[in-house]
Amino acid sequence: MKYSWSKILIVVLTGVLLVSGLNFSLAEAKKGDLLEWNGQTIATLDVNGKSYIPVEQAAQASGSDIHKSKNKFVMQSRLDRIQKKGVIRVGTTGDYKPFTYFNEETNEYEGLDIDAAKMMAKDLGVDVEFVRTSWPTLMEDLLDDKFDIAVGGISRNTDRQKTAHLSHPYLDDGKSPLIHEEDKERFQSLEDIDQPDVTIGVNPGGTNQKFVDANIKQANVVVIENNLDIPPMVAKGEVDVMITDRVEAIYYASKDERLYAALTDNTFTKSQKGYLMHRNDPTFQSWVNLWMEEMELHGEFDRLKKEWIYGEE
DSSP states (O other): OOOOGGGBOOOOOSSBOOOTTOOOBGGGOOTTOEEEETTEEEEOEEETTEEEOBHHHHHHHHTOEEEEETTEEEEEOHHHHHHHHTEEEEEEOSEETTTEEEETTTTEEESHHHHHHHHHHHHHTSEEEEEEOOTTTHHHHHHTTSOSEEEEEEEOOHHHHHHSEEOOOOEEEOEEEEEEGGGTTTOSSHHHHSSTTOEEEEOSSSHHHHHHHHHOSSSEEEEOSOGGGHHHHHHHTSSSEEEEEHHHHHHHHHHOTTEEEOSTTSOSSOEEEEEEEOSSOHHHHHHHHHHHHHHHHTTHHHHHHHHHTSOOO
16 A cells, blocks of 8 residues: 655654654554544554654644645644734633633623733734633643633643643742631631531632642532632622632732632642643743743733732722
8 A cells, every 4th residue: 555655754763752742652553553642543554564643643633733845844833823823812711800801791801811811912923812711621622722822820730731731930829718808717727617617619620629629528618610600609698718819819809898818828728820831832832931031021920910919000
């Protein structure tokens, strides 16, 4: 059988293919074997007793474009593709103030990270397209290539780094309770909160739920689908506590005098915020990280924090 060399990734492989994320020995592969790469299935081809991967499939799995020049195929970075298409697709949940919020009155996204994403697009010289995702489906949507980067108060952690790539941090954070102002003497520790007569509201799929599942053993836990609904429920006394990130607690307490951001100087955990990208693309990752360093250097992140977190102009 003849094979079109224009459709084969022309790399002679005698051992393991040295591509990040492809944990399969092609030396042991047979024609038609299926490989898992970045959550996608790739079928091998056999040429003269050696296994190869169709270049189109390799490019699709890595989120790259293919560029042909002088009979050579080069998988381009996502950075090249974004600039070529003139748009960067930004995934965001739209439910996590002050980072990301979908305003139904204006039909627009708002927030610290929304403004940052618009600035990123401007520096890239492209338009920005916001793509709705959710905390339970964030990683799945990224791997399905629904967006190029995800923003909106995303916590950096090793679990996410296993299947994606997290940028440099731009904000330090940690878990703390948002409570009713009248309860600030009642709730002064995690032990005070984890009591049978306490009800905790938490949104599903993110680090808030992971913390509650791991640390709350006695209190009643109510899973509330929309994260935006929980602070008003605390204010009305429908739930006693919202375990969330320090920044979100501070934001809501500044907007509603019935609410109090507790233990913000001594958070239950230590974490940092970053942006979520696809793996195996050091060119795009390096550009994003350098862009973030420039934002820090010129005080742009500080300006956004003052505006969106603390309400300062």
